Amino acid sequence: MESVLLDVLGLTSLLTLAVLMLPVARRLNFPYTIFLALIGIGLGLIVQLGDKIATDGVAGEILTALRGADVTSEIIFFVFLPALIFESSLSIDVRRLLEDVGPILFLAIIGLLISTFVVGGAVHWISGEALVVCLLLGAIVSATDPVAVVAIFKELGAPKRLAILVEGESLFNDATAIVMFNILAAMIIGAAAVDIGGGAFAFAKVFIGGIIVGYVMARIFCAIFARLHNSAMVEITLTVTLAYFSFVIAEHYLHLSGVMAVVTAALVLGGRGRTAISESTWHNLTETWELIGFWANSLIFLLVGMAVPSILADAASSDF
Incomplete structure (x- = not known):
């Protein structure tokens, strides 16, 4: 008690x-x-x-x-991350995103891979550490956060397409970075062989598999929405379960990209599912998700900040 x-x-x-x-x-x-x-x-x-x-x-x-x-990585990953990713994806204009999906995916996948290898290669050349370890660092620092950039775009009145490119790239960029991190981490701990060809195949399987899971889950839920006949509380609650079901099924049970599953589910819901939900319910739904995203984002930054003194103290004590 x-x-x-x-x-x-x-x-x-x-x-x-x-x-x-x-x-x-x-x-x-x-x-x-x-x-x-x-x-x-x-x-x-x-x-x-x-x-x-x-x-x-x-x-x-x-x-x-x-x-x-005791805020573990599992709590951040399975509790906070699905909410943040779903809310960010739900707020994107799907039609505009699809118009620029080519350059967005190029920036998010090829761009991140280039950044990972450039940063990892430079660190490897300077420090002499194992290349796989340096690539892991490259994958971590290559993830982007568009919040500040998009805010500046709005203040300056920048073209809407530019904001869509940055926001869309950030969503897929996060998924790419997490997939890369997991593959490289598995290589480091010996759970997977250090093989470029095998790593590329694993990346494609995890990334595309996550998209398929998210799409299938979203279509199932959209079919349910079409039969509910404007039950606002039920529909909004189901979007929450959609986010977490997609993430857990893809990430934990199928060992695919949970982030890509959530991104895809939210995009499909924002495109097809919106036609099955009344305008007033959709307005309440987006406001609810904005609140959930705000709570998750706020708690993450507070908790991460709180963990810093303890981490530094442990690191200092281990040096002596």
Whole structure:
């Protein structure tokens, strides 16, 4: 009972802090996500020093809850990532995306592969570390985040096509980076042989397989929507289950790209599924997903920031 209470208290406290920081960041004209990460680092330091800070009552319970928070990579991957990817994909104009799907995929796949090999090759040449390890670093740093760029585009009145290219590339870029990371990580730990041809085949299988899973799942759910006859709460809830079903089935059970499955499912829903959902329900649906995406994005940056002091402390202690 007490463990559940602490979990609820910790989550509620983090969410409250996150949403209150949005107007502060806007007033300071500071990027919200970076501001949250900095706040998270400060909060992480407070949690690290919790034993030296005399607190009682609710404040003490909150510190205890935050100190006991164990945010694993699985939580980020299976809880937060599907929500963020689905919300981002759902907000994209599918028709415009399809008009430029060629250059978008070229930038997201070929561009990321080039970036991965350039960065990895340079690090390998400078450091002398194993090439596969250096390529893993290249895959990590080659992923892009279009939030700041798209915001600048809107302020400057840049062409809509340019924003679509950047947003679309970012969605597929994330999927490509994750697939590359998983393949290279498997090579490093010995779960897969270091083979360029085999790696290319595995990449294509995981990437295209994820698209197929997302498409099939979305078409099944669109058929369900067509028979619901404007049941708003049911339809909105089903979109949430669509996002997580697509991700888990592709990633965990079929060992394909969960990110590509979610991206495809959201794009199909935004294209075909929209015709089966009333305009008022679609408006409520997009607002609901915008809220879910905001919660997930805010919590991720806070939690990542909170983890920094602990990671640095562990790294420093391991050096001595």
